[in-house]
Amino acid sequence: MKSFKIMLSASLVAMTTIGAAQADKLTLYCSAQEDWCQLMANNFQDATGIKVAMTRKSSGETFAQIKAESSNPKGDVWWGGTGDPHLQAAEEGLTASYVSPMRDQLHPWAISQAESADNKTIGIYSGALGYGYNTDLLAANNLPAPSSWADLTKPEYKGHVQMANPNSSGTAYTTLATMMQLFGEDGGFDFMKGLHSNINQYTKSGSAPIKAAGRGETTIGIVFMHDAVKQAVNGFPVKVVAPAEGTGYEIGSMSIIDGARNMKEAKAFYDWALSADAQNLALEVNAFQVPSNTGAKTSASAPDMSTIKLIDYDFKTYGSSATRKRLLKKWDDEVSVLAQ
Amino acid sequence: MGLAGFFILPWYGVEDFFLFEWLTEGYPFDTDYAPAGFLLLQKEKIWLSPLIFPLFAPLLVLKNLKTDPLYGKVLILAGAIGFSWLMIQGFSIGIRGWNFEWAKLLFGDLEDRQYGMGYGGLIVASSFLFIFTQGIAARGAINGDVFVVSSILGVVAIVTIFVFFPISKMLTAAFITESGNYSVLVFASKFFDDRLWGLGCLWGGRCGVAWNSLFLAVLVGFITTILGLVFALVVTRSGFRYKRLLRTLTVLPIITPPFVIGLALILLFGLSGSVTTFISDIFGTQPTRWLYGMPGILIAQTLAFTPIAFLVLIGVVEGVSPSMEEAAQTLRASKWQVFKTVSLPLMRPGLANAFLLGFIESMADFGNPLVLGGNFDVLSTEIFFAIVGAQYDQGKAAVLAMVLLCFTLGAFYAQRFWLGKKSYTTVSGKGDSGVHPHMPRALSFPVLALALIWAAFTIVVYMMILYGSVVELWGVNNTLTFKHYITAFSFRLEDTGIRWSGSAWDSFWTTLKIAGIAAPLTAIVGLITAYLLTRQNFVGKNAFEFGTMLSFAIPGTVIGVSYILAFNVPPIEITGTGVILVVSFIFRNMPVGVRAGIASMSQLDKSLDESSLTLGANSWQTFRRIILPLLRPAILAALVYSFVRAMTAISAVIFLVSAEYDMATSYIIGRVENNDYGLAIAYSTTLIFVMLSVVGLMRLIVGRTEIGRRTNQSPNNK
Structure with missing residues (x-):
């Protein structure tokens, strides 16, 4: 607890020098369906006490916004939406690279996509x-x-x-x-x-x-x-x-925005969103994608990926x-x- | 006032200003919250120091007479220097130190940096502007009229900041190559693209996007103007009984959130629409997808924009003085001749303005082409998808936006040319009595028939919408249910008061609040601008007029992105706040206020102002006591339109909403994307009813104008 307090005060000091003197909040850009976004935001808030301000926009709109805001980023984490714009953002240096401790729980397709983008994005589901x-x-x-x-x-x-x-x-x-x-x-x-x-x-x-x-x-x-x-x-x-x-x-992805104002909270969300518990939330909102955490459950109605012939999609080239x-x-x- | 801004209020933007937390957190010494004066005492942000001199200078000459040339000179100098220094420092020093490379070379690296201006900065800036205008007026510009000078400069300043600045920032993107350099070649290659200007449709292929847009906009402009005129005539010049109902009907489409009309049309005339199926059952024809493309967009836009033409025209048609018409009748002109040679020509400013608005609205419309466009591409959707689509090509978007701007500019000048320099004044200080004659009979039948057909069509579309909000799943499962309303708008009574537990409440309240703030501001700015344009003469008036139309002509998407580009960084940092939404609404909707104001004001005789001025009133008093009351229809139009547009706009808003300030339309779109049509339509229906009642309320507050002494007007003739 004490170390947590020290960390907190350290981050406070760090943040007052940047300007915004508020701790424990996170600005989430969400590109999945509205109810899923809401559920993710609320559950993360309940789990950690970090206050989440969530904005939902399609992935193309979010990309355009992050790009426009790049000289003064307003968002912290971008969660959801097809992988293409995430890869594009990584290529343009709009997102920050981060290797999560949760990575060993993920499917190989999620990891290979992350590696193709300098660890600036990671798969959270696929379809x-x-x-x-x-x-x-x-x-x-x-x-x-x-x-x-x-x-x-x-x-x-x-x-x-x-x-x-x-x-x-x-x-x-x-x-x-x-x-x-x-x-x-x-x-x-x-x-x-x-x-x-x-x-x-x-x-x-x-x-x-x-x-x-x-x-x-x-x-x-x-x-x-x-x-x-x-x-x-x-x-x-x-x-x-x-x-x-x-x-x-496609690989629905998540990225941390470069220059995020709440980097610590962004990483906390990133790790949490890769956990099986967080990914199981998809079941509550009729999202039929396949989660990237090997321990997460897939909906019974979802297309059975084991019976579908999937090609070895080359994200590096085609992204x-x-x-x-x-x-x-x-x-x-x-x-x-x-x-x- | 400027001094207070400099020494008391925090110089930089403070989050949650009105909680006044900043008062306890280190104010006035903490650099984040300190006023500029204290910053300087601590030898920080030294670049603000030159601002002190112009702030104090006016005090020195306060004792001097206004006629003293020194007085004016000092004020002008102080205002100009202060304001420009404020701007220079604001733009050149940003979050990461110097913003320009050359500045770095010249002055060396800057250790410090600054954020967006707060209330302190805002007040200092406006007081510099005020000092400047005082100075100019004292020097005798525009008869030394402080009100006129300061409103001209005020409007110029805000239009420059909130229209020209963001748009120019966006348009420079058209010249940027992929590597970040500027080049005219890039622009040329994008501009002369065959996709944009191709004329393939003349020989069976597909035409360029630019031609598509132009053709559509001209058609929509004509049709909406004619229909608008038809409704205006029915309401003011016929014995038709259900005028009031008709009037409400024509206003319905304007208060309908985007996508809803499109969805209703699809359910009626789409491949599996009810009308289509019905007809194919009877005649055994194969259902087609005729709706998708030009016909669909045309129907939807005509439905949506006729009310705008109507709102502009009603004021003008009412304003045509009956004495002129009576004079013609006395000279033995037939009703038809009177209408053709007197009434109609006098309505020209209204017709031209209505056409211009229809044209521009169609050009910038985004929701309808998106839903009904099929393979008929138009500029506005192309721009949107150039930015958010898989191409990520802002340059292309900028080029397309320029093309769109050129068209609007062209329409604007064509309108000016058509109106010419004739006088359309009919309301003068002289006695004005009499009643509008009814339309000639030959005209009234087709007009009434057209109005009725259109009204019936509107009713059918809206019945569909209402129906859609109370069925389980539109088009598939037609069980009646109220569950969509309950999900969106449920609330519980608890000990602490009412708990708004429905999912739509948040965005609902925000939308109401923002629209409520934006509407009166829009009307004020719009009407002052219209007054300046019609009543005052000053250098650069044409450019000024065009500037006020600019933001309206550019599609919302471009405005949205350019606002982010311009206002996400100091000196004006307002993204993610409610302010940016209010500001974008004001400047997007102001042109309607301006147009309606101009149209009505050009009918008011200048002698009215002149007599007021001769009797010793100043121009502000004249504006308030004489012109304003005569402008009630225009005020109403501006208020209603801006309120409604603030509640239904989508394309600009989608980039500007944030977690705390979510708008109803972006919530609705999220629902549509998620297939919750029922919820989306239920929400839209609620919005329609809310807007109807607000519009009614506004009408009540603003009141009606009594132009002339037309005592025996029929009671329905409102």
Whole structure:
């Protein structure tokens, strides 16, 4: 206790010199779903007594905000949201590197992603890419049930498939990168071209296609499978498909913001968020991702990762901004301009 | 006053200022809380010391007469030097010492640093400005009118700080290469992109984003102006019985949070929408996705922006003096001739302003294209996703924002050109009696029919929304339930009072508070600006007018990001506070106040002011006693609009909300993203009712204007 007090007063002294003379608070930027964010913030507050001020924004918005604030950071920890912007932030030096003592409890995919980014980010959950279809619409149009990526390029699905625009959505960029890794770059682009002729709309946001499928506005939506599961659990007529060829995945990540005002609290949150207990909270809010802590439980409704053929996703290459820019430009120039 | 700011209030921003904790924590000597005077005594922040001289200088000449040239000179000098030094030091010394490399070279490394200005700094800055304006007025500028001079400079100062400064900061991004250098080539390559200007749609392909936006905005501008005029005519110049109902209906869309109209349209006309299914069942046609794209956006925007045109036009249509029309009738003009040659031309300022607003709103609209856009891309969504999407390309966003700005600028000048230099004054000091004639019959039928069709359509859309908030899962499970309202707005009565346990209360109260603060401020700034623009002549008036329109023309996303860029660092550090939200609302919504004010004021004869001035009143008294009361419709429009927009705005807000200051709309979007449509719509419905009652209340407080002695106006004619 005494050492804690010393630490506290030391940090107090340290902080008065920076300006804000308040201890034991944490500013959390959260990019997961609202209720999950709330639950994480409340539970961390209960567990540690550290007061959490949480702001929820999508991962792209949070990235833009952290970048804009970089000369005078306001946030401490960024939790949740797809890994791409986290990797981008790491590449631009917006986040700080930290090796948590909790690391040995994590799945190897989480660790390898962290290592690819200089330990500036870490995986907290993962979700496989796939698609979902609206069972009512499929029946109404007398279409066979698709089961693989290749099925989606068949002519009978013309005008029935929806995916997000890779220029605006991390989910769609993951799709693009997955195809490169599944079929090779040429084969991947051939696939994207085939898919393009069946697409009825490229949405802006990543999870929009499956929401549209749920409401019956499109037959098939390409999304992360946990988003599709969520629609089904919410009562929409959606069936989830894990494509037969195998598929890529995202790693929902967490990063400490470089120059955080409450570094000590940020690290405390970081360690806590990697614990099995904290990750089990996902079960309470219908989040169907797979947690990164090996001891954490996965929801029974979640897609069973052991039955899904996962590719060995290369985060180092496909997360770098050079590759991203090149692939997006190629997609822009060669795919998006084709007639539909 | 400036001295008090310098010596008593803390110079730098203090967290939780109003708790007054800083009084006990080392004030006045702790560097974080000390006023500037004490800082200097401790030989810290020496760069503040030059500020002392201009602060004391005016005291020396206080005894001198106002007409003494020395008096004016000293005040001008003191004000100018003080203010500019304040700015220079503020921008050049930041959190990490010097902000500019050359300063470091010149003066050597600075050990010290400073944070954002607090109340002390704010008061000192404004007193310098005041001293300066006193000086100029004393020197005889604008007839030595202190009120006019200080309001001109005041508005210029705040517009510069809160509009030009952040926007220019953002736009410089257009010229920055990836390695951080400035280059015109980068700008050119992004600007002349085929995606932006391509004309593929002329031969069956797809057009550039810029053309899409332009085409859409022009269409929306025309349609909303016509519909707005239709409603204004029905309300003021017809014997239609249910005017009041119609009036409420037209205001509904403006108070609807974003996404809701879009969602309702999808549920009606989407691929699985109820109307679509109904029609395909009857005619056996294959349902299509026609809604997604231009048609959908057009419908939604017309629904949403017609009320704005209506609010602008109603004041103008009411303001056209009946005596002119009567004069025409006396000269044996038919009703139709009167309408065409007298009434309509006199409404031109209103029509032009309504079109401009519709055009700009459509350009900057973000929610509707996002939901209904399909593959029809427009500038505003492109800008948003250039910033937050997978490209992380702020430069591209800046270039697109510039294109958007150019269009708005173009529309602005086209409007000026069309209005020309004619006079539209009809309300003068002379006797003004009579009643507006009704519309010519040939006109009244189509007008009434159009208004009724539109009203019916609006009612259907809103019934859908209301229905959506009380069913289990919209479109899937149609069991009636109140659970969404309960989740959001439950409360318990406890010993300590009411406990607001619903999940939406926090953002609800914040939103009300922020909107409540922002609305009157917006109206004040807007109307003062309008007064200056129509009634005073000064150098740079055109640039000034454009500046006030600027923030409105730029999409919220750009404003949001540029506000973060500009106000996250000293000297003005207000991100994460409620202040930044209030400020962004004031400057985003001020243009409506300005437009409505200008439109109404150009109808008021200058002789009214002149007679007041001749009778010895100063310009402030004239503004308050003569012009203000005649401006009630404009005041109402500004108040209502800014309040409502503060409650429903989304794109700028999304970057500016923080944990403590969450807004209703960002909460709603979070829910929509999470598929809680029921909750989102229930919350929106509640907001709609709250806004309806607030708008009603405002109408009651501001009261109605009696222009002229039109005693036998029908009671509905409000």
